Amino acid sequence: xxxxxxxxxxxxxxxxxxxxxxxRSEGFLCSCLLxxxxxxxxxxxxxxxxxxRAQGVEDVRVVQVDLRAIGGSALTANIEVPKDRAESERGxxxxxxxxxxxxxxxxxxxxxxxxxxxxxxxxxGVNAVDYSGYPDCRPEFIRAFxxxxxxxxxxxxxxxxxRVHAPLSGLRKAEIIQxxxxxxxxxxxxxxxxxxxxxxxxxxxxxxxxxxxxxxRTAGVADPTPYAT
Amino acid sequence: xxxxxxxxxxxxxxxxxxxxxxxRSEGFLCSCLLxxxxxxxxxxxxxxxxxxRAQGVEDVRVVQVDLRAIGGSALTANIEVPKDRAESERGxxxxxxxxxxxxxxxxxxxxxxxxxxxxxxxxxGVNAVDYSGYPDCRPEFIRAFxxxxxxxxxxxxxxxxxRVHAPLSGLRKAEIIQxxxxxxxxxxxxxxxxxxxxxxxxxxxxxxxxxxxxxxRTAGVADPTPYAT
Numbered sequence: 001x002x003x004x005x006x007x008x009x010x011x012x013x014x015x016x017x018x019x020x021x022x023x024r025s026e027g028f029l030c031s032c033l034l035x036x037x038x039x040x041x042x043x044x045x046x047x048x049x050x051x052x053r054a055q056g057v058e059d060v061r062v063v064q065v066d067l068r069a070i071g072g073s074a075l076t077a078n079i080e081v082p083k084d085r086a087e088s089e090r091g092x093x094x095x096x097x098x099x100x101x102x103x104x105x106x107x108x109x110x111x112x113x114x115x116x117x118x119x120x121x122x123x124x125g126v127n128a129v130d131y132s133g134y135p136d137c138r139p140e141f142i143r144a145f146x147x148x149x150x151x152x153x154x155x156x157x158x159x160x161x162x163r164v165h166a167p168l169s170g171l172r173k174a175e176i177i178q179x180x181x182x183x184x185x186x187x188x189x190x191x192x193x194x195x196x197x198x199x200x201x202x203x204x205x206x207x208x209x210x211x212x213x214x215x216x217r218t219a220g221v222a223d224p225t226p227y228a229t
Numbered sequence: 230x231x232x233x234x235x236x237x238x239x240x241x242x243x244x245x246x247x248x249x250x251x252x253r254s255e256g257f258l259c260s261c262l263l264x265x266x267x268x269x270x271x272x273x274x275x276x277x278x279x280x281x282r283a284q285g286v287e288d289v290r291v292v293q294v295d296l297r298a299i300g301g302s303a304l305t306a307n308i309e310v311p312k313d314r315a316e317s318e319r320g321x322x323x324x325x326x327x328x329x330x331x332x333x334x335x336x337x338x339x340x341x342x343x344x345x346x347x348x349x350x351x352x353x354g355v356n357a358v359d360y361s362g363y364p365d366c367r368p369e370f371i372r373a374f375x376x377x378x379x380x381x382x383x384x385x386x387x388x389x390x391x392r393v394h395a396p397l398s399g400l401r402k403a404e405i406i407q408x409x410x411x412x413x414x415x416x417x418x419x420x421x422x423x424x425x426x427x428x429x430x431x432x433x434x435x436x437x438x439x440x441x442x443x444x445x446r447t448a449g450v451a452d453p454t455p456y457a458t
């Protein structure tokens with residue numbers, strides 16, 4: 001029996017690195033999709049390549065989408081990334097780092113790639129716990145996208161049923177780190193910072209760095225990240 | 230009262246030129262989104278700019294997405310565009326010119342742009358009659374995307390209800406042409422050919438040219454297109 005192929009969205013962060021390890025542990029032959037969307041933290045694309053290589057993935061595609069033309073986020077436009085926010089502040093509302101319709105776009109690209117590969121399994125590292133402010137990380141969004149995928153595609157018309165796997169959906173960052181550690185993910189390759197310095201080093205102070213640091217601490221796993229502060 | 234803003238997907242073809250005219254006739258202040266997705270028929274992007282200018286649109290954005298990295302269509306990959314097919318052949322199944330998940334992707338981009346503009350109305354020129362082979366032109370796909378949009382976005386979470394207008398959905402090509410003609414669309418600016426010659430001239434023989442020619446003939450409207458054959 002040949003392994004079923006899956007398309008795994010890879011960002012270079014520790015979440016998607018863990019998702020890739022989960023997909024492989026479930027027996028999927030993984031093709032990785034990296035999206036270069038004009039993000040400020042472009043170092044993550046290089047990290048995503050390293051993560052894919054470290055996990056033995058042969059099929060890695062990079063799609064360029066220049067979201068700067070439509071603007072609207074601290075991750076793509078010239079809006080300051082918030083620093084040193086307490087957990088209570090971070091939890092309030094949708095953060096400025098929310099990229100409009102980003103996961104809809106990423107899943108649309110993954111869906112197109114899946115169709116060309118005759119795959120119906122997509123993996124995405126969304127997480128509804130730590131990123132509760134992002135609407136497109138919620139399980140109901142994921143379910144709605146599966147329904148759309150079945151209507152949107154030739155494969156769906158012909159009877160295929162797409163599945164969007166979001167295995168981190170109910171996990172806290174510490175649980176994700178423990179899962180990744182158990183599956184042998186090399187976290188030193190991953191990058192989380194929203195505002196790295198010119199050498200690509202994590203700031204240690206943006207929401208993403210703060211969540212990462214707390215996650216490693218809570219998980220009891222050594223954090224290999226060389227933070228700037 | 231200020232006009233409501235809408236995002237109109239513009240391709241350079243006569244369908245979306247007509248959709249833009251419809252949106253304007255309904256009182257929307259239109260922002261146009263052009264997607265440069267590595268299509269073989271790139272002349273259409275230039276035509277889309279001309280169409281937007283001719284209809285007085287000030288806000289025109291071009292998003293580049295290189296779909297060639299994920300392949301899989303005669304419109305982006307090196308697959309031959311079929312020529313001189315009879316209507317009966319054209320109607321059979323999903324054509325090779327189907328681009329995997331294209332409309333999902335286009336609507337995702339339009340949705341992101343709409344969010345940054347505080348708009349909740351999207352216009353797309355899909356047509357379920359002449360392009361019945363394309364799954365992502367069907368009304369059920371459009372309705373599913375509206376549902377997804379409400380779940381995917383900050384605006385949706387805050388109570389906004391997105392509407393995807395597909396005003397051509399139930400029209401035949403001849404009816405679209407009659408509608409456009411009535412609204413003053415300059416069809417000479419529009420481009421339909423899947424396989425134009427190096428000077429951008431329509432081949433006259435691909436499915437899209439054949440449907441266009443028949444449409445003008447049936448509509449009783451003069452076809453301004455200089456076909457190569």
